[in-house]
Amino acid sequence: MTCNPRYEILFEPMRIGPVTAPNRFYQVPHASGMTNALPRVRAAFREAKAEGGWGVICTGACSIDPSSDDAPLPFATMWDDNDIRAHALMTEAVHRHGALAGVELWHGGASVMNRTSRLPPLSPSGIPWMATHVGFMGNLRPKTMDKADIREVLRCQAEAARKARTAGFDVVYVYAGMGYLGYEFLLPEYNHRVDEYGGSIENRVRFVREMIEVTKDAVGKDCGVALRVSLEELRGRPGRNQPSEAHELIELLAELPDLFDVKMDSSPTDCSASRFTGEGSHEPVIDFVKSLTKKPVVGVGRFTSPDTMVSQIKRGVLDFIGGARPSIADPFLPNKIREGREAEIRECIGCNICISSWHDGVPVRCTQNPTAGEEWRRGWHPERVERTDAPERILIVGGGPAGLECALTLGRRGHEVMLADGNRTFGGRLTFEKTLPGLSAWNRVVDYRLGRLSEMGNVSLYPESVLGAGEIIDLAPDRVVLATGARWSNMLYSSLEIPVGRLDHPDVLTPDDIAAGRLPQGPTLVFDFDNYYMG
Template sequence: MPNNKDLPVSPFSPLTIGPLTLRNRFIKSATNEGSAPGGVPSKRLVQFHESMAAGGTGMTTLAYCAVSPDGRTLPNQIVLDRDTQPHLRVLTDAVHRQGAAASAQITHGGCFTFLKPQQAPRPLSSSSGFNKVGLMSGMLRKQAMSEADIQQIADDFVRGARLAREAGFDAVELHMGHGYLLSQFVSPLYNKRRDQYGGNLENRLRFPSLVLRRVLDAVGKDLAVVCKYSITEGARGGHTAEDGAAIAQILEREGAHLLVLSAGMNVESITTMFGSSFPKENRVSSNNPIMAAAMFIQSLTAPKVDFRELYLLEHARKVRAAVKMPLAYLGGAKSLQSIEQVLGEGFDAVTMGRVLIAEPDYVNKLEAGTSRDSICTSCNRCVAMMYTPGGTSCVLGQPGDAQLNAQPAALI
C-alpha cells in the first residue's frame, strides 16, 4: 500500500491553516489595488476581490490595511476603523458568496511613508537617523520608537485584527517584509538599536513576535493569523536566506498559522521582490509624482533582471527545510507545472499576484483543464496601474472601471 504522505498534493485539495480551512491551495497575494479613494473601499475594490473568488481562488488578500492613520504610506489607503467597517463587510460578503475566504493584510508603514505623521514629529521606525524614503517625501529624519510606542502600536495591531474579524474576514496577514515597520525591526539595514529590540536576530524579532502573540491571543481562535515576510532582503547588509530560515523558526515557535514567503525591500531591492526589472512604461504611465520619482530612482539604481519562473524557490527551500509549519510559496509560479513542482517540494499553498490580476479565473481554468500556462508576461506594468483612475489592472485587458472606483462600497 502506498504511503499517502508520498502521494502528490493536489492544488485543488483543501488546506487547513489554524481555525480556517480553504477550499484549495491557491491564495491571491496582497497587491495594492488603488481602489480606496480617500481611504474608503470602493465598489471596484469589491468587484476586484469578488472576481478572484469567483475565479476559483481559495483565499484573496486585501492589501495594506493600516492599523492607524500614521500607519499609512499613501493617502488613498484603508485604515481599519469603524468608518471602513461597512465597506469592508460588503467586500467579505461578496467573497464569501463565491465560496472563498478573505484575508486582511494589516500593517504599519513606519518610516516608509509619504505622509507627515499626526502623532509624532517624525516618522517612527526601529532606529532614528537618516530616512532614505525621505528623499522622496521630504521627511529626511526618522524617530526611534520608545517602549511606549512599541506597546501602543502592538495595541493598534490587536485593534485592527479585531476590527477585521468584525468586518467578516477569515484571516489577517501581518506584514513583516518589504521595508514596512515590522520589517524595519527585523532588518539589520534599519535596526541599529542596542536595547532588547536590537542586535541579534532573536532581539530584532522581539517586537514583531510581540505583535504576533498579541494578535493570536486576540483573534487566533477565530481567524487564521498569517505572517508575510522577506526570506532574503536582497541587499548588501540585509538578512540572507539563512536568516530567513531562522526567522521562520521563531515565527513557528510563536504560533503563526501560515507563513507567506516573499523577498526584497521596497527601497533597496525591488527587483528581488518582483523577480524582474521594471520597464520604461512603468515610469511614464503614472501620473502620481511620488510613483514616478520612485520608478525613476529605481531605473537608475536597480540592476537589470530578467524574469524566470519560481525565482525565489532556492531561498524558499531553506525555509521549508527549517520548519514543519504550513508555508505558502510566493514568487513566479505561473504555470501548472511550476505549481505542481512547488507543492511537490512540500509547500502547502501557492500565492500569486500578477497572474491573478491578469487572469482572475486562472484557477478555474486550471481545474477545468482548459489552461496550463498563465497569460501573464511578468511585465510589472500592473504596479503602475495602481495609480490610474480605475485602480490596479493588467495592461493586457481592460482597465479598471473608474466610475465604480469612485463609489463607496456601502451606501451609508
C-alpha cells in the first residue's frame, strides 16, 4: 500500500534552523518516568518512535542544575559527563533511523522542592508556585533571585547546552512553560520585580530571551534551538499593542529561536483526558502564533487522525504535528500513514495512565500499547513478535481488553487461537464504560484489536459462549488462558480506614451492578474509592 496523496504533506522535510527533520511528525518532550538510572530503557523507548517514523524525538524534562531537583518524581539531568554518556545512548538510537534528537533543558524554579539537592528553590520574586499540577510540590517559600542567581542559571543553561551537543542532540530547548522558572518570569503574579526583569511584558520576557541567546551561543551554528512556552494564561491577558500578551511575547521573540513549541499551562489543559476535550483542543489558544513568526511552529492536541493533522498544516495553525500520548500509544503511527495503513493505527484513548505513571514515579505505561517501557527490559516491540516454531491450539476465556490483546499476540506468534466470551459483544468492562459521558474514545481499545483479529485466519471468535470446566475439557486445547477479569468489591474501605467487610444489603450497589442495569432508588450516597473516573 502507498500513502494517500492527501497525506503526503505530512512527509515533507522541514528545517529547524540549521538542521532538517525528515517529516512533520514531531514527538514533543514528554515525561517517561525513566531517569538517567535507566538509560538503556529510555533509549529503547525513544528508539521505537524513531523506527516508527517520527521525524524528531525529544527527551522529557532534563535538569540543568541541582537547584532544579524534581525528586521524588523521576527526571533526567544534564549535570556532568556521566549524563552525557547516558543521553548519548538515546541520540545514537534515534539517529540510527534518520530522526533528529531533541533535549528539553529545564529549570523548575519555584515548582520544585529540591528534596535531594537540598538547595533553596529559585524564583523571580520569592512566590511559591501554588498552581503546580502536583499538589505536594512547590509549596516552599523560594529564594528571590538576585542578579548573581540569574547569571548563574544562564551559565548553567549554556553549560548544559554544550553537554547536550556533546551527547549528540540536534535540537536544544529553552523551557518557559507549565509553572517552571522561565514561565514564572513571564507571569506578573509571580514576577513582582522592579528591575529590568519585571514590570512590562518586554522586561518579563528578558530572562527567556537571554536563555535563548546563551543557548544559541553555546550550541553553535549546526544545532537548532527551540523555545517551549505556555500561552494559555498570557492569551487571556490583553496586550498593549496586540490582542493579548501571548501575541506580544511571540512578537518580541519572533525571529530568535529556530522553532516555537507552543502549549497550554498545566496538565489538566495541556494533556486533558479525552473525557473532557477532543482532538486538536489547543487550537483556540495557539492558532495565532504562525501569523507573528516565520519560524516553524509545533503544537499538540492528541492528534490521531491524519485528516486533522493535514487540516492543521493547511490552515496555517502548525508546521509540525506534535505528539506525546499518540506517540506512546502507537510509535509507528507515521509509518502507518505513509504506507496507507491508517486503519491499523493504535489511537490514543486519552485515559492518561501514562501521566499517572509519572506521578507514581515509575516508567510509562499505556492502555493501548502494552510494550511501552518494556522495549529494552523485555525485548518487546510494538509491531513485531517472534513467530513460534511449535504452534499450539490455545483457548482464551474472556474477551475483554486483556483477552483481546492475548489473542492478538498469540495469533501473531502463529498459534491457533480460540477466543470465547459469554456476552454478545467483545470488550468486557469497556462494553459499559464506553457509554459513560465522554468515554466513547475508550472503545478504540476494542476496535483496534477486533479489527486486527478479523484479518487473522488462525484466530476464531466465539461470542455468547459460556464455558465451564466440562466444555473446556471437551475442546481439548493445548493451553487455556483465563482472562475473565475481576469484579468491583462491595467492601467499605479506603487508605485511611480499616476494611469493615462486605456491605451486604440490596441497596448497596457496585459499578458492576450499575453496568448490569440495577439503578438506585431515591437519594444516593456515592463512596468513590477508585478516585479516577468511575465515581
